[in-house]
Amino acid sequence: MTDMKATALKPSNIKQLAGSPNLRFVPSNYVHSTNLNHDDDGDDSNSIPIIDFSLLTSCDPNQRSTAIHQLGKSCQDWGFFMVVNHGIPDNLMKAVIDCTDEFFNLPDEEKQEFSGKHVLDPVRYGTSFNTSAENLFFWRDFLKVFVHPHFHSPTKPQAYRDVVLEYSKKLREVARKLLGGVSESLGLAESYLDKALDLESGLQVFVGNYYPPCPQPELTMGMPPHSDHGLLTLLISNQVGGLQVQHQGKWINVNALPNSLLVNTGDHLEIFSNGKYKSNVHRAVVNNKVTRISVVTAHGPSLETIVRPASPLIEKENSPSAYIPMKYKDYLELQQSNQLDAKSCLDRVKIPRN
Ligand SMILES: O=C(O)CCC(=O)C(=O)O
Numbered sequence: 001m002t003d004m005k006a007t008a009l010k011p012s013n014i015k016q017l018a019g020s021p022n023l024r025f026v027p028s029n030y031v032h033s034t035n036l037n038h039d040d041d042g043d044d045s046n047s048i049p050i051i052d053f054s055l056l057t058s059c060d061p062n063q064r065s066t067a068i069h070q071l072g073k074s075c076q077d078w079g080f081f082m083v084v085n086h087g088i089p090d091n092l093m094k095a096v097i098d099c100t101d102e103f104f105n106l107p108d109e110e111k112q113e114f115s116g117k118h119v120l121d122p123v124r125y126g127t128s129f130n131t132s133a134e135n136l137f138f139w140r141d142f143l144k145v146f147v148h149p150h151f152h153s154p155t156k157p158q159a160y161r162d163v164v165l166e167y168s169k170k171l172r173e174v175a176r177k178l179l180g181g182v183s184e185s186l187g188l189a190e191s192y193l194d195k196a197l198d199l200e201s202g203l204q205v206f207v208g209n210y211y212p213p214c215p216q217p218e219l220t221m222g223m224p225p226h227s228d229h230g231l232l233t234l235l236i237s238n239q240v241g242g243l244q245v246q247h248q249g250k251w252i253n254v255n256a257l258p259n260s261l262l263v264n265t266g267d268h269l270e271i272f273s274n275g276k277y278k279s280n281v282h283r284a285v286v287n288n289k290v291t292r293i294s295v296v297t298a299h300g301p302s303l304e305t306i307v308r309p310a311s312p313l314i315e316k317e318n319s320p321s322a323y324i325p326m327k328y329k330d331y332l333e334l335q336q337s338n339q340l341d342a343k344s345c346l347d348r349v350k351i352p353r354n
């Protein structure tokens with residue numbers, strides 16, 4: 001009886017709820033505050049750093065070193081930047097968004113076929129973040145797919161597999177090049193990070209997020225403030241705003257340049273850099289007009305890698321390791337099976353300094 005009641009309270013998906021005729025109020029189990037007041041606290045800013053990928057891959061050593069310097073500064077000052085001239089075709093990015101939209105528009109029974117049981121299942125459709133650990137839910141449905149080192153894909157819509165395969169392959173190349181630049185910006189060889197964290201077998205997770213219109217967007221959240229688990233997360237969207245990043249204590253509305261990639265630094269880059277590049281805290285707000293779709297691709301070490309701060313950084317800078325070594329797979333499982341709450345997972349491996 002109690003179980004049935006608990007199950008009945010779990011939402012099956014937000015798309016269905018948001019589509020209910022005459023929905024005028026946010027149900028109480030989606031209300032995060034009566035005063036989130038997104039309009040007032042999201043600053044619009046044109047100062048988000050922009051990285052020109054073509055300079056990072058340039059044969060001209062001066063151009064390349066300028067780009068690496070900018071990359072390091074963006075990681076250190078913001079943990080967030082936009083990448084332009086990345087070479088991912090516009091029509092491929094559009095196809096990824098369109099197929100993701102089609103997936104969420106499948107009938108509920110068909111989507112349910114992909115609802116995973118365990119947080120490490122390679123294809124997992126769900127709602128909110130982790131309804132088994134939450135009492136309050138988020139205005140979001142998601143599809144999470146492990147696309148590397150082994151490629152998985154939902155079988156519907158039909159075109160999804162090929163589109164996701166091509167996109168994730170191209171994006172992985174961009175992410176690895178960026179991480180090569182990040183490695184150099186830390187004073188390490190370009191290949192150091194790649195080898196130390198076994199990126200050849202690195203985990204890549206493709207996440208489709210679906211945020212339908214909400215009648216009272218100021219009361220709820222699409223995703224709460226959080227940092228991502230991996231090294232770098234690359235994000236595109238259907239050009240509808242909603243992502244906010246934390247910078248110097250303020251929430252900044254991200255207005256993406258057309259066809260740019262938005263990049264977040266994740267917890268494992270913070271660990272690897274021994275705290276020099278702090279993982280970025282961000283959140284997704286919702287609106288009352290249009291559905292927002294984002295596709296987020298997380299790039300991390302291989303699941304079996306035990307991540308610790310890079311030893312040359314500790315030796316060279318004579319600063320003790322600030323993080324407890326942990327296998328990436330264990331960290332991922334821990335983060336995904338709890339509530340998403342700021343940097344609470346990273347705090348578990350952080351060594352307090354006196
Ligand atoms: O949809 C967004 O803009 C943010 C999504 C996000 O932060 C995530 O999936 O980790």
Ligand SMILES: [Fe+2]
Pocket residue numbers: 226227228282
């Ligand atoms: Fe995120």
